[in-house]
Amino acid sequence: MTEMASRRGAVELGTVLMIAAFAVFGGFIFWLNGQAVAERALDLVEDTTSTVVDEYADAIPVGAADIMLDATPYLGQLIRLEPQAVASLVGQQGLLLDLPAGPFLVSFSDELLAAGVQVAVGDVVRVTGSITTMTPEIAAAWQEAGRLSEGERLVAEFAVHFIAAVEVDVSAAAPAAGAGA
Numbered sequence: 001m002t003e004m005a006s007r008r009g010a011v012e013l014g015t016v017l018m019i020a021a022f023a024v025f026g027g028f029i030f031w032l033n034g035q036a037v038a039e040r041a042l043d044l045v046e047d048t049t050s051t052v053v054d055e056y057a058d059a060i061p062v063g064a065a066d067i068m069l070d071a072t073p074y075l076g077q078l079i080r081l082e083p084q085a086v087a088s089l090v091g092q093q094g095l096l097l098d099l100p101a102g103p104f105l106v107s108f109s110d111e112l113l114a115a116g117v118q119v120a121v122g123d124v125v126r127v128t129g130s131i132t133t134m135t136p137e138i139a140a141a142w143q144e145a146g147r148l149s150e151g152e153r154l155v156a157e158f159a160v161h162f163i164a165a166v167e168v169d170v171s172a173a174a175p176a177a178g179a180g181a
Helices: 002-049 110-115 136-144 152-156
Strands: 060-062 078-081 086-092 094-097 102-110 126-133 159-169
Touching: 078 159, 086 102, 086 152, 102 110, 102 126, 110 126, 110 159, 136 152
Parallel strands: 060 078, 102 159
Antiparallel strands: 078 126, 086 094, 086 126, 094 102, 126 159
């Protein structure tokens, strides 16, 4: 009878091991399900952040040489100027780009002003906007709105044309070759 007593403990151990195996297998399946849910959530985040729409994709790409002497061919057209260095700021209304033939005026739209566009002298910017003819009335309206001082108004009136900017991208990239001083 001593043989049966030792065998009885082995049978009970088999039952415990079988239950432990089912518990480990169930825990592994639960862990895999959690990993799959996390992966699906990550894929959803990647899909929603990867779509960037350029609302000004139809803007005409223009180089500094195309507008610095005569911007008349582009009057009223939406253009995207290649990256240029900022020569100076013109009040709160805009900035002057440093083109080889001299400074070129860029005026911020009301939307850009409301968004608080941050540009400093020496920054490199890519400007998207419409070429517009400068008139004394436009400069006077900017001054009356408190965006220009009297001296800045004179600088603005000196421009023949300006870019009415709807988008200004500030970057660390160097200006295009042959542009700027």
